[in-house]
Amino acid sequence: MPKVGMAEIRRPQLINATMKVIDQVGLQGASVALIGRAASVSPGIINHYFGGKDGLLEATMRSVLLDLSSGVRRQLAEAPSDDVVARLTAIIRANFDPSQTSPQTAKTWLAFWAQAMHHPVLFRLQRVNEKRLLSYLRFELKKVLPNDQATAVSLTLAALIDGFWLRGALSPDGVNETLATELILDYLRQQLPHTCFETA
Amino acid sequence: MPKVGMAEIRRPQLINATMKVIDQVGLQGASVALIGRAASVSPGIINHYFGGKDGLLEATMRSVLLDLSSGVRRQLAEAPSDDVVARLTAIIRANFDPSQTSPQTAKTWLAFWAQAMHHPVLFRLQRVNEKRLLSYLRFELKKVLPNDQATAVSLTLAALIDGFWLRGALSPDGVNETLATELILDYLRQQLPHTCFETA
Amino acid sequence: MPKVGMAEIRRPQLINATMKVIDQVGLQGASVALIGRAASVSPGIINHYFGGKDGLLEATMRSVLLDLSSGVRRQLAEAPSDDVVARLTAIIRANFDPSQTSPQTAKTWLAFWAQAMHHPVLFRLQRVNEKRLLSYLRFELKKVLPNDQATAVSLTLAALIDGFWLRGALSPDGVNETLATELILDYLRQQLPHTCFETA
Amino acid sequence: MPKVGMAEIRRPQLINATMKVIDQVGLQGASVALIGRAASVSPGIINHYFGGKDGLLEATMRSVLLDLSSGVRRQLAEAPSDDVVARLTAIIRANFDPSQTSPQTAKTWLAFWAQAMHHPVLFRLQRVNEKRLLSYLRFELKKVLPNDQATAVSLTLAALIDGFWLRGALSPDGVNETLATELILDYLRQQLPHTCFETA
């Protein structure tokens, strides 16, 4: 019998190697040969586990997306369900978690965004992610704001999150999570009724 | 008998073709053959005028950056030099000018951002651009806000601009310039002293 | 505790799977992975039983050749040993037995012929087969024709058999055994002394 | 300006190299690298002129087919239009012209036949060729035989031609054109009315 259960070892191993290589040489330079070498396996194995390079890239993006959304859920689970400010803060913090803002992850995100414009499967994945953030934000905001305002604030918050994130990714210093979080919360404070903060 | 002045014709022609091809097939798919065909010239000519594909891409990014910064300058020139709100609005509007938010330009920006992470020359170009936006914003804000606050608001404004821009680029509907501008101005209104708006 | 006698099960199983796969995707497309899947076994097993892909192909060709020659022998055994016409007819019929003219077998033959040109082992196998047909035919013909004529007729008969066979294999309608047999017998009738048919 | 008219030089050059390589190592072994080397050009050029390996193989088969059909037409043009025997002989001779029976051409034919079974484009090409031979033969035969007989004889003649051809291709001695032609004409003589030969 062959080694069993290798799939659970190899798949994450190759996905990590992919992110590492994208970090080092970009998506364009991320050849299967390089990824294979980074994972200390033969290039051919990628076809075995992912059916091709596209499958590996798609799986890598799914992994990044899953990391983000599970991070959000984890942070939300720790916030009191009746404290809107705490819950919004949780969502914002999750988006600026070090695991998401490390140069490696940041470059991977950026690479996939650019790629997604011309790749239907990646595009769909990214759309879901984008809408989910908005949906999370608006769900909380509607508890304390009229509908129109909830929508407007959620759009602005999402733009702030992505904006700080993007500018950080493009900067040699990386994302300054503390500053970004603080400035976003500053904005938030001005939008919510004062009563929200009394309970916090 | 060489035709003189062809450079001034060929270079913009090839830069436009490059943006068109990036829009259609992405930066990855933008081969010199495709770009040459889009410009109705031979692939070999690119080396003649740009010294290679890299030179063409660099020139294309310079062109995009120049379009933006000249747009900002043009809008600023039309705003009264003593009306801070008008000047900030001018900067914001220039960033959401249709010439900048068209899908073609948007995809080009995104592609170059991702590329810049692993390409020193492009990285430098993009850094200059990034800092210039901040510098423009802070210059105006310092007229009406204390230093610290001016910095904070400028960072937030820049994030909002890039954030709305990015989310628009990634959405099938493109950038909604009207909504983005409005929401950013909403934020701005809350940050500036009321006196600013009386004069306007 | 190794299962004994598996060789007798696995070898025909794999040979049949090989013919099936050649029928479906051609010899070029017949990878060990595909053959293994068609036989519902692991690709690695082929090396175990045949020492490699070449061994399997060789065994498959041997199997096809054996089917033909045992078919000829079977048909000959049923023909009276003194009836030349009956015996020649038996040889011809055996060559157009449905088991030999099925698209699957036909494609396998054709594939092996082409392959044999550049594969000494297969070439030898096919030579033996070719000569055996001639030898069978001439042996019978010499009973009723002078040597020279027997040789000429045997060559012509062999060409007719292979010719109808090849044209059938290349046609979408397959081999028309009835028509082929009839036309060959028409020819034969003109070559043999009338006395041959009186006894028949 | 680049070298002009190279297409007319390169295309036949590469087609000949293809046949040469197929002769040497078979269709399976005929890689673009080998073909390129045989033609003393870079492998990449094949894509330039034929759009890929498939295009080259298709063009090679077309070339072989064209050689045959133009050979038939040439021989027919030299035969008196009212001498059926001469015209049929011309068709037969053209099929056994040295240019068609050389080991190189023979192996190419065989390889393409096998390939055609699983390649729609090649299959169609080969079908046209097959039908054309029958059509030529029947056209002449109908001048001197009733319809049914003309059909039967044309089928038999075609089988004889392909049969001798195939057996020759598979033999180390190659096709014996003289013997094949003679034996086929022997058959023909028995099928046609004696009057046909008086005029000849």
Added chain:
DNA sequence: GATGAATGAGCCTTCATTCAT
């Protein structure tokens, strides 16, 4: 100035084979 023929390196993928289990 401009062409496009030609090159050759590099890419992704396929595949026969090996081997630990």
Added chain:
DNA sequence: AATGAATGAAGGCTCATTCAT
């Protein structure tokens, strides 16, 4: 006996670049 994970060479193809014309 049998598996299928893993290898690594080889395949076809793409592509930036060069160069004779």
